[in-house]
Structure formats: C-alpha cells, structure tokens
Amino acid sequence: MKRLIHYPKMSFAPTHIRIVAHFSIALVFACASARAADSPLALKGGEKVAFLGDSITANGWNQPGGYVRLVAAGLKANGVEITPLPAGVSGNSSKDMLARLSRDVLEKKPDWVTISCGVNDVWHGDRGVALEDYKRNMTSLVDQAQAADIGVMILTATPIMEEPENAFNAKLTDYTAFLRKLAAEKHCLLADPNADALAVFSATPKPRRILTVDGVHPNPHGAELIAASVLEAFGLDDSQLSKARAAWAQIPQVWDVTVTYRGSSGAKVLSLTQALSRSEYESIEKSLTERDRPVSVPEFLQDAFRKNVDEYIKPRGSYESVDAIFDATANLEIIKKVKSNLSSQITDLLRKAPPPSDPAH
Structure with a gap:
C-alpha cells in the first residue's frame, strides 16, 4: 500500500525578505509562515531526504554553508534530524537528472526528494533544454518519484546573473511558472527561491552579486535564502526559522x-x-x-x-x-x-x- 503523504496547504506568495545594507549585504529573513503554528511539519525525524539538482545543489552539500547542509542544520536545530542524500551534479539539466533519477534517487529509497532544476536548461542556450521538453522531463521526474511513494518538493530555479531583466531571466519566467503549476497539479510542496531572490533584487538598487559569487552559484546569503525557502515549504514557522538562522550563524568557515x-x-x-x-x-x-x-x-x-x-x-x-x-x-x-x-x-x-x-x- 502506498504511503499517504499529507501536503500542507501552500501559499505561492514570495517569502518576505528585509535587507540591511552596509558595504556588503546582510540578509534578514522575516518569513511569513505558510501554516498554522501548531500544524505538523511535512517530514519527521529519521527520514531520508534526497536533494536532486545541478551545481547549486552539489555545492549545497560540498560547502560548509551550502543550502543542503543549512536545511539539515535548520531542521536539527528544531529537533528534526534527517539523513541527507546529496544528488547534485554540476552542469546538469532536466534531461541529465531524468537519466540518473533511478540510480541517484529511487534506488536509495528516500522519504522525500527536493528537485532543483532549470538554471542550466536556460543558461546553457543551445545546449540547454527547450521549454516543452523541460515540462516533459520535470513531469516525469515528479511522476516517477511519486510512483515510488516518495514525497516531492519542487524548487523554482534561481535568477541568472542577478539581473532580473536580462534575456536569461525573461526566458526563465516561463520555466518557473510551469514549476508552480506542476507543484499545484501534482500536490507537491513548493519552495520558491526564485520569487524570494527577485524580491531582494527589487528592494536593492542595481543589485550585483548580492546572493551569488558569480551570478549563478550562491554565496552564503544566497544559500540561506534557498534553505529558508525549503524549510518554510517543509512547514517551519517564524519561531522555528529563527532557531535555524541562529544555528547557521555558528557554522564555521562559511x-x-x-x-x-x-x-x-x-x-x-x-x-x-x-x-x-x-x-x-x-x-x-x-x-x-x-x-x-x-x-x-x-x-x-x-x-x-x-x-x-x-x-x-x-x-x-x-x-x-x-x-x-x-x-x-x-x-x-x-x-x-x-x-x-x-x-x-x-x-x-x-x-x-x-x-x-x-x-x-
């Protein structure tokens, strides 16, 4: 019998973010909870969570302050210890992730998988993945995971080059819109770091390298933004997110x-x-x-x-x-x-x- 997964009611409104600017940016997350304070989290301690993605996700595990490690640390700070299964590969598009889904995710039998995909599909131009193919690939990723009784969280792709109006992000808009629609139709959890990042840029004159080291890969502020989006999607409220941020502040060598x-x-x-x-x-x-x-x-x-x-x-x-x-x-x-x-x-x-x-x- 398939395990029943109860998905909390999700709001697709972007997380509210305040920015305090000195000479570098200190991001302060004042996250509006998407659930009642006494509602259960979507996951529980002891569960395995696979993190499928590209180099952003690979770095999310390989770097001390990467978003995958921050998610695990944030949950642990709230008494929920998970087993992370890192599955990020640099340069991957939706086509690549679909090809290795069975080996890197399904065969490991996680309770959850987060899917972060879209930057390379757009950024790589002719070597990327066209929108209709992307839709088929992402739908197949979700369908196969759910058929294996794995809970799914979809992450929207983060903006490219921290320039909201550039051609990459104009194209990316249709990809992220599809992800929001797919999450709703398939009853997946949705983390929306794309909307959260755009909120940061809109509040900052001429944003340059606020959230990334090179326009794509997150710096510590960007990693925290993605991690906060994921934790909120899993159901952490304001108080729990505050505990997570306090734990992140003490991680060495970030x-x-x-x-x-x-x-x-x-x-x-x-x-x-x-x-x-x-x-x-x-x-x-x-x-x-x-x-x-x-x-x-x-x-x-x-x-x-x-x-x-x-x-x-x-x-x-x-x-x-x-x-x-x-x-x-x-x-x-x-x-x-x-x-x-x-x-x-x-x-x-x-x-x-x-x-x-x-x-x-």
Whole structure:
C-alpha cells in the first residue's frame, strides 16, 4: 500500500525578505509562515531526504554553508534530524537528472526528494533544454518519484546573473511558472527561491552579486535564502526559522575572503583565504562600518594583508620585493606568519565588536 503523504496547504506568495545594507549585504529573513503554528511539519525525524539538482545543489552539500547542509542544520536545530542524500551534479539539466533519477534517487529509497532544476536548461542556450521538453522531463521526474511513494518538493530555479531583466531571466519566467503549476497539479510542496531572490533584487538598487559569487552559484546569503525557502515549504514557522538562522550563524568557515599581493610582473601572487562563520563576519562588518572611515570586511583584510607582507619588504624587511620572497622560496613561511597576524587582528576585532543583531528582529 502506498504511503499517504499529507501536503500542507501552500501559499505561492514570495517569502518576505528585509535587507540591511552596509558595504556588503546582510540578509534578514522575516518569513511569513505558510501554516498554522501548531500544524505538523511535512517530514519527521529519521527520514531520508534526497536533494536532486545541478551545481547549486552539489555545492549545497560540498560547502560548509551550502543550502543542503543549512536545511539539515535548520531542521536539527528544531529537533528534526534527517539523513541527507546529496544528488547534485554540476552542469546538469532536466534531461541529465531524468537519466540518473533511478540510480541517484529511487534506488536509495528516500522519504522525500527536493528537485532543483532549470538554471542550466536556460543558461546553457543551445545546449540547454527547450521549454516543452523541460515540462516533459520535470513531469516525469515528479511522476516517477511519486510512483515510488516518495514525497516531492519542487524548487523554482534561481535568477541568472542577478539581473532580473536580462534575456536569461525573461526566458526563465516561463520555466518557473510551469514549476508552480506542476507543484499545484501534482500536490507537491513548493519552495520558491526564485520569487524570494527577485524580491531582494527589487528592494536593492542595481543589485550585483548580492546572493551569488558569480551570478549563478550562491554565496552564503544566497544559500540561506534557498534553505529558508525549503524549510518554510517543509512547514517551519517564524519561531522555528529563527532557531535555524541562529544555528547557521555558528557554522564555521562559511564566508571565505581571499586576499592577494601581486609581484611587480603580476605573475607572482601571494594569497591566502580567511574563513569565517556568518556570526564572525557580521560582527566584524558591524565593527568596521562604525569607524570614522568605514570599510568592508574584504577591504579590511586586503589592507591588513598588504601591510603585513610589506613588513618583510625593504625598507622594513630584508626582501627587495614580493618577487624576491618567491625567489627565496620563503613565501610559505611568510604566508604562515601573515595568516597568524591576520587571525590575531580578527580575534581582536571580534573581542571589541558588538554581537550582530538577531536576524529574527
């Protein structure tokens, strides 16, 4: 007998999002719950959830602050522990996902599958998937999953290049409209990060790299937006989403800030990456923006890195130039010392900085 899946009544209105802007964007989610506070969640602890998708989903598992990991962490913060089954493959379109559905999802017998698909179908142009073929592929993905007694959540595709009016997003509109229609017709849960992202862009003048690192793949803010959309679709209310966000803020190594120092030729580069939790990043950001001459976190770290390297170059140090550091094969030792100095500066900033504001308020 097929397992009965009770789908909560869904609202397709976009999640309300407030934006607080300094030199980088701190997103604050004030999510309107799509269910009554005492309604049960759509899933329960111990269930297996497959996350089918492209590189956005692959990174969602491979990165500490990816949206798949955030979904699992957000549920755990509310006493619901799931077993994630990552099934994201870079470059995949609906055609590719359909070809591997049995191997990567059905054979693993999950209780739920989330399907995130559409960016590559549109973005890849002639190598993508036409709308009518996309409709058939997505319908087949849903039908096969439901026939296997798997609960389905459909995610709308996130905007491409963070430019709502570009040709990609004009084309994507029909794809996302179909997904909303498909979710309603097939009684699937719907997470709508597309609508949520567009709400962010509409509230921000000339949005550029607010939610992504390259126009497509989410930065930590974008990952949180997608994860919040998924959790809300699973039925988390405002209070539960607040617990999830508090847990996300403590995940280490979510924000990666890379700083560089180029030699005279530009070919030789000293660089290091400083990894911070969201809580650390926002605390430092708040401290820096309250200075007489505010700077962003990347600007601060870049300036501190350059000053630290300068200590090893004449007249302060013994090396003629950054090129000489490379020639002396001392760059690794210097990077180690510079990173230690930067860590000390960050620790000092964190000690002095006020805590970031509670994202729930």
